[in-house]
Amino acid sequence: xxxxxxIPCLDVKDGRVVKGVNFQNLGDVASPVDLAKYYSDHGADxxxxxxxxxxxxxxxxxxDILTETARTVFIPLTVGGGINTTDDFDRVLKCGxxxxxxxxxxxxxxSLVGKAARLYGDQCVVLSVxxxxxxxxxxxxxxxxxxxxxxxxxxWVKRCVGEGAGEVVVNSMDTDGVRQGFDLELLxxxxxxxxxxxxxxxxxxKIEDFIELFQKLPGxxxxxxxxxxxxxxxxxxxxKRTMRNHGIPxxxxx
Amino acid sequence: xxxxxxxxVGNLFSLRSSFAAIGQAAEVTADPETIRRAxxxxxxxxxAFEDAAxxxxxxxxxxxxxxxxxxxxxxxxxxxxxxxxxxxxxxxGIHPGLGLLKGEIRPISERIPEGxxxxxxxxxxxxxxxxxxILKYSREGDCVYFVHSxxxxxCEDSLLATVEYGxxxxxxxxxxxxxxxxxxxxxxxxxxxxILKAFCETEADGVx
Numbered sequence: 001x002x003x004x005x006x007i008p009c010l011d012v013k014d015g016r017v018v019k020g021v022n023f024q025n026l027g028d029v030a031s032p033v034d035l036a037k038y039y040s041d042h043g044a045d046x047x048x049x050x051x052x053x054x055x056x057x058x059x060x061x062x063x064d065i066l067t068e069t070a071r072t073v074f075i076p077l078t079v080g081g082g083i084n085t086t087d088d089f090d091r092v093l094k095c096g097x098x099x100x101x102x103x104x105x106x107x108x109x110x111s112l113v114g115k116a117a118r119l120y121g122d123q124c125v126v127l128s129v130x131x132x133x134x135x136x137x138x139x140x141x142x143x144x145x146x147x148x149x150x151x152x153x154x155x156w157v158k159r160c161v162g163e164g165a166g167e168v169v170v171n172s173m174d175t176d177g178v179r180q181g182f183d184l185e186l187l188x189x190x191x192x193x194x195x196x197x198x199x200x201x202x203x204x205x206k207i208e209d210f211i212e213l214f215q216k217l218p219g220x221x222x223x224x225x226x227x228x229x230x231x232x233x234x235x236x237x238x239x240k241r242t243m244r245n246h247g248i249p250x251x252x253x254x
Numbered sequence: 255x256x257x258x259x260x261x262x263v264g265n266l267f268s269l270r271s272s273f274a275a276i277g278q279a280a281e282v283t284a285d286p287e288t289i290r291r292a293x294x295x296x297x298x299x300x301x302a303f304e305d306a307a308x309x310x311x312x313x314x315x316x317x318x319x320x321x322x323x324x325x326x327x328x329x330x331x332x333x334x335x336x337x338x339x340x341x342x343x344x345x346x347g348i349h350p351g352l353g354l355l356k357g358e359i360r361p362i363s364e365r366i367p368e369g370x371x372x373x374x375x376x377x378x379x380x381x382x383x384x385x386x387x388i389l390k391y392s393r394e395g396d397c398v399y400f401v402h403s404x405x406x407x408x409c410e411d412s413l414l415a416t417v418e419y420g421x422x423x424x425x426x427x428x429x430x431x432x433x434x435x436x437x438x439x440x441x442x443x444x445x446x447x448x449i450l451k452a453f454c455e456t457e458a459d460g461v462x
Contacts, residue, residue: 001418002378003397040443045377071271076399076441096267098441121301123373123401167375197375221376251377251397253443 003249004214005045005222006236007199008229010035011052012081015062017230018052033068035230040073043236043253047073048101048169048224051081052144063095070096080128084108089116093124101126101169104142106160107149117164122196127165129157131186132173138186145173154189161194168194169224171201179205182213182223191219199224207234207242214248256280256454257292261313263334264300272440276451286318294454295322299334303343303359303404306334307351316352323354328431328456330388336427336434337404345404354432357409362402366420373403374423377442380415386428387456389414391448398425398437398445405436431456 010017010032017032036047049066070077079092080101089100100120106112106127117125130141131153138153157168170190172183182203191198200213204225213223228234243250258269258280266282273280280296281288289295297319299306310316323329331339340351343359351359363372377397382389392415400417406424415426417437427434433453439446 002374002376002400005376070267072275074268074272074275074440074446075443093265094267096265096271098265098268123300123375166373195371197371221371 001249003045003251004220004243005199006043006210006239006250007046007048007222007224008035008039008044008236009048009050009201009224009226011050011226012062012065013052015065032062032065033072036069036073036077039229039236040075041253043240043251044075045251046076046078046222048078048080049097050079050101063091066092066095066097078126080126083112085112086116086119089120089124093120099124099126099167101128102165103128103130104144107140107142107151110159110163113160113165114163117166122164122166125165126167126169127157127160128169128171129153130171130173131183138189141173153186154193157190158193161196165196167197167199169199169201171224172203175203176201177227178203179209179228181205181209184213184216187213187217187220191217197221201225204228204234207239210239211242211246211248214243215246255292256294256296257289258282258296258298259289259315259319260284261306261310261315263306263309264298266298268440269296269298269332272447272450273454276447276454278451278454284313284315286315289315289318290322292327294328294456295319295330297329297331297335297338299332299336299338300401301334303334303337303345303351304347304349307338307343307349310338320352320354323352323432326431328453329354329433330453331432331434332440333402333436333438336436337406339427339432339434340406340409343404355406355409355412355427355429355434357406357412357427359404360407362405362419362421362423365405365423370420373401374417374419375401378417378419378425378437380417380425381422382415384414386414386426386433388428388433388449388452389426390452390455392445392452396445398435398439398442398449400425400437402436406434 084105
């Protein structure tokens with residue numbers, strides 16, 4: 001049976017891994033290359049690298065870090081942040097990325113998802129969305145969560161998957177950093193409308209949050225988190241063992 | 255030296271890096287002479303079958319690969335490269351493959367229950383069906399990374415391992431000196447590197 005994936009996310013700024021609480025108060029954690037290797041050795045199923053400042057400041061991705069990581073880590077690697085054109089796809093794929101995540105870039109140019117899917121295949125294009133409730137409606141936020149686009153979230157996800165996004169990372173800004181569990185209400189709505197893999201992000205504070213996620217929403221394929229892994233509060237190996245004990249398929253690295 | 259055949263399909267960075275990680279010299283190449291000189295060949299590939307098969311044919315490397323495999327040189331196809339080892343694919347039409355292995359490529363949607371996502375994307379456990387030099391370091395239940403919407407059928411005589419995804423799908427094949435992995439060993443952590451290492455240790459059959 002296919003296993004549920006556990007994905008540490010490395011938000012990278014100035015060559016270092018950072019994690020914001022509700023996207024503020026960024027703190028320094030470690031070298032992305034070292035951290036990536038550590039996670040790969042300790043059971044991570046995949047890694048996501050986000051250049052969190054890129055969409056706001058147009059900063060180029062840290063391709064040397066990416067290259068170095070892809071040289072030493074042999075699990076799937078997704079790269080996001082500042083992906084605005086198919087040239088950006090090309091640049092990070094050449095450095096060893098397997099999938100490319102688009103967020104603000106797709107909002108600015110809605111044809112980007114389709115263009116990239118035709119060039120590199122659906123499986124390569126990951127739609128990433130930052131979603132927040134505004135007056136009871138799920139809205140898409142751009143630029144690292146700083147700008148409300150006014151777009152309704154579920155319709156936006158549906159549209160992008162229709163154009164060829166092969167996977168969706170759903171990050172709830174309401175639960176992100178709060179550590180009280182994933183946003184099951186939002187995730188369920190997304191799972192109801194798409195048939196591609198759905199990755200839950202935002203809100204994991206403990207092992208039980210992942211168990212609840214996979215038990216309540218069988219349509220979710222993966223759980224993504226950052227700080228709880230970076231600070232060692234949850235060890236991926238412990239998480240995987242607990243998943244298995246609950247009958248949730250998980251890959252155990254021996 | 256392992257020649258990773260570059261016919262303009264897919265990203266070969268990780269494959270090259272994974273051979274470096276196991277201390278094996280490897281070269282990404284489209285040069286027929288380099289391919290002929292190599293001890294072993296890797297046929298990679300992602301994307302659509304028809305497009306990849308056309309590119310391989312137009313590069314003329316299909317003939318080189320067929321000749322070298324015919325001389326007994328170990329060859330491993332990976333993902334779409336594995337699918338191209340077979341007689342034909344039914345991905346959007348009927349397209350001939352290299353015909354080095356018996357069988358054809360068909361959509362997994364024909365065989366798996368509705369509601370399962372397509373492609374199969376993620377880590378899944380190998381069920382080993384037959385001993386093989388390329389699986390000598392592998393164990394039943396080893397998880398490897400898959401991304402595919404099509405799989406090989408009618409390949410009983412080369413079937414080495416399967417994977418359960420609503421149906422039992424072909425994961426790994428091998429006959430004589432020709433091997434194939436539907437999954438990505440270069441993205442399957444240590445388990446994947448061990449398969450590449452085992453491939454590098456296969457005996458060349460009849461090559462001087």
